[in-house]
Amino acid sequence: MFDDWNNLPDNVTREIFSYLNFKDLFLNASFVCQSWYDYIGKSKECMDKVRLKIEGWHDLEIISDILLRNSPRIYNSLIFYNLNAEKKFPYLLQRRWKDVKLTQMKFISAKKFYEYLKEFGEDLESLEIERIVIIKGDEMCDQTLVLPKLRHLKLKQVPTSAFQVFQRYPNIKSLHFDIPAFGSKRREDITDFFEKFRDVNLKQLTICRNSLYGLPETAHKLIESIIISMTATLDYIELKNWGYCHTLECIWNAMKAKYFSINVCSHVPITRNLLDLSPNTYLKSFTLSLLIEPEIEWFKRLFLLTPNLEELKISLIRKEVVYLAAHYLRKLKVLSYKSCIIEVACEEHELDEFSEEEEDSDPGSNYNFLGPNEVFELSKFNERPNMVKRYKDEKLSIDFAYVYYRELISRETNINQHIRLEKLSFDNWK
Amino acid sequence: MDIDRPSDPQVSVVSSDGTMFHTTLKSILLSGTIKDMIEHIGEGGVENMGAIPLQNVDSKTLEIVIKWIEHHKDNIQPTSEEIKDKTADFIDPWDENFLEMDLDKLYNLITAANYLNIPQLLWLSTRKIAMLIKNRTPQEIRSLFNIEDDWTPQEIEAVQKENQWCEEK
Numbered sequence: 001m002f003d004d005w006n007n008l009p010d011n012v013t014r015e016i017f018s019y020l021n022f023k024d025l026f027l028n029a030s031f032v033c034q035s036w037y038d039y040i041g042k043s044k045e046c047m048d049k050v051r052l053k054i055e056g057w058h059d060l061e062i063i064s065d066i067l068l069r070n071s072p073r074i075y076n077s078l079i080f081y082n083l084n085a086e087k088k089f090p091y092l093l094q095r096r097w098k099d100v101k102l103t104q105m106k107f108i109s110a111k112k113f114y115e116y117l118k119e120f121g122e123d124l125e126s127l128e129i130e131r132i133v134i135i136k137g138d139e140m141c142d143q144t145l146v147l148p149k150l151r152h153l154k155l156k157q158v159p160t161s162a163f164q165v166f167q168r169y170p171n172i173k174s175l176h177f178d179i180p181a182f183g184s185k186r187r188e189d190i191t192d193f194f195e196k197f198r199d200v201n202l203k204q205l206t207i208c209r210n211s212l213y214g215l216p217e218t219a220h221k222l223i224e225s226i227i228i229s230m231t232a233t234l235d236y237i238e239l240k241n242w243g244y245c246h247t248l249e250c251i252w253n254a255m256k257a258k259y260f261s262i263n264v265c266s267h268v269p270i271t272r273n274l275l276d277l278s279p280n281t282y283l284k285s286f287t288l289s290l291l292i293e294p295e296i297e298w299f300k301r302l303f304l305l306t307p308n309l310e311e312l313k314i315s316l317i318r319k320e321v322v323y324l325a326a327h328y329l330r331k332l333k334v335l336s337y338k339s340c341i342i343e344v345a346c347e348e349h350e351l352d353e354f355s356e357e358e359e360d361s362d363p364g365s366n367y368n369f370l371g372p373n374e375v376f377e378l379s380k381f382n383e384r385p386n387m388v389k390r391y392k393d394e395k396l397s398i399d400f401a402y403v404y405y406r407e408l409i410s411r412e413t414n415i416n417q418h419i420r421l422e423k424l425s426f427d428n429w430k
Numbered sequence: 431m432d433i434d435r436p437s438d439p440q441v442s443v444v445s446s447d448g449t450m451f452h453t454t455l456k457s458i459l460l461s462g463t464i465k466d467m468i469e470h471i472g473e474g475g476v477e478n479m480g481a482i483p484l485q486n487v488d489s490k491t492l493e494i495v496i497k498w499i500e501h502h503k504d505n506i507q508p509t510s511e512e513i514k515d516k517t518a519d520f521i522d523p524w525d526e527n528f529l530e531m532d533l534d535k536l537y538n539l540i541t542a543a544n545y546l547n548i549p550q551l552l553w554l555s556t557r558k559i560a561m562l563i564k565n566r567t568p569q570e571i572r573s574l575f576n577i578e579d580d581w582t583p584q585e586i587e588a589v590q591k592e593n594q595w596c597e598e599k
Contacts, residue, residue, distance in 0.1 A: 019561070022599070033580050033581070034580050
């Protein structure tokens with residue numbers, strides 16, 4: 001029976017393939033037979049899991065002139081790396097693209113940037129732009145991109161002069177935005193950009209404020225007020241390098257999001273301010289980075305504030321307090337989170353301390369607070385990233401891994417860009 | 431079967447090969463196709479309704495379907511998206527065990543679930559097939575499903591070349 005796949009109704013085949021990931025679909029299933037290859041190539045759901053990667057002019061010529069003309073696959077997603085933006089590629093642009101990402105590209109002016117993006121047509125649903133340069137940043141562009149179907153916009157390390165080409169997109173659901181830190185020639189472009197998104201019915205918002213000092217206080221206040229106006233509809237809020245306590249309190253008290261992540265600068269006394277917040281019954285997942293000195297009261301307060309919380313992640317706390325934090329979390333017997341993760345930041349020489357523990361025949365003996373039947377294993381990171389050893393018993397599952405990192409924590413630097421983590425995770429916590 | 435409960439009357443269905451099965455209204459309403467039929471008859475018509483003919487489902491498959499709907503008549507099934515989001519651990523062990531059958535039976539179950547419009551059973555059974563495909567090489571998949579290899583070496587090479595410009599999204 002199952003040798004007759006062609007008789008399966010289309011919705012059944014679609015359902016089967018929908019469970020497969022990129023590797024299963026494009027490296028294995030596509031090679032089974034030509035009908036599978038054709039099916040996958042024409043299935044929107046399957047093709048939504050792949051994108052064409054163009055890394056240079058040579059790639060572009062091959063893809064544009066050979067591959068796309070002959071392939072039955074209906075690609076809808078493109079990523080460009082380091083291309084010469086002044087060159088044209090007409091055949092490629094004849095296709096209707098839904099998802100485009102540009103990274104590491106140079107444009108002469110904002111007008112050229114606009115003209116380039118305009119070529120992708122008005123069908124774009126997702127647009128991501130990272131690390132581009134506009135050489136003549138002072139030249140104005142008097143036209144804006146019309147993208148009526150745009151639902152996702154990500155701008156990361158994009159000069160302010162590029163912002164003028166974007167308009168208000170009424171159907172947008174997800175916005176990811178890095179505020180340029182320094183070198184902004186026209187800072188009003190940033191606030192103008194944000195004004196376009198005031199009261200838009202966003203579902204997901206990620207904002208990275210790369211510098212607390214790069215913008216005047218008035219600009220910060222304006223951006224914060226717009227963000228607060230957005231919060232009521234958001235399901236997902238991620239604020240990076242966010243240290244203004246007043247804003248945090250306003251956002252927290254206004255939001256109905258299920259997921260909230262905040263990364264604050266190390267000198268901001270987040271622990272104290274958490275105590276002043278109102279209870280939030282909407283929150284399911286909460287991630288907090290750079291918690292410096294957790295105290296037992298802080299954890300108690302967090303638990304009371306978020307009665308429906310299912311996932312808690314505390315990142316980049318100091319090595320000296322990680323066991324203390326784990327101890328407090330464990331001590332609060334009322335905890336019933338599905339997942340509780342503590343990530344530790346430490347200096348390179350401190351990693352040796354963890355390595356030494358690995359030699360210990362009974363590593364759990366050093367951590368009595370885990371309980372007599374709850375032992376965790378410490379595994380040294382080797383060539384495989386994210387390697388994790390897991391210990392499980394009836395009550396507790398602990399993932400413990402550590403990862404190589406490059407630079408020390410500095411209170412004056414953007415920590416996320418320079419450090420990788422030592423990670424202690426508590427999953428399935430009961 | 432709760433044939434004595436007036437709130438859950440008995441319903442009969444007949445397979446394509448003429449075998450009659452009896453089940454409860456609550457169970458059979460998990461089938462969107464039969465639910466539509468019953469709603470068409472109108473309120474009060476169930477008791478007077480004769481056996482429902484199911485021309486596209488044979489008796490062996492219908493027996494399996496009835497076993498599944500009777501087990502699940504009282505519990506709310508997860509939606510398709512919930513099933514996709516979860517790992518294998520999430521699937522009810524009873525369902526995992528239930529789906530341990532040979533591929534021919536599974537094929538018939540899938541087509542029956544599709545014809546009878548029982549979304550949860552369709553999702554579970556198609557997922558089972560997907561799990562069989564996962565992490566297998568093309569040759570292993572061909573062997574499993576008895577699929578003929580109709581590629582030429584040149585065609586394979588062309589697809590491999592195409593894949594050089596593809597990445598996971």
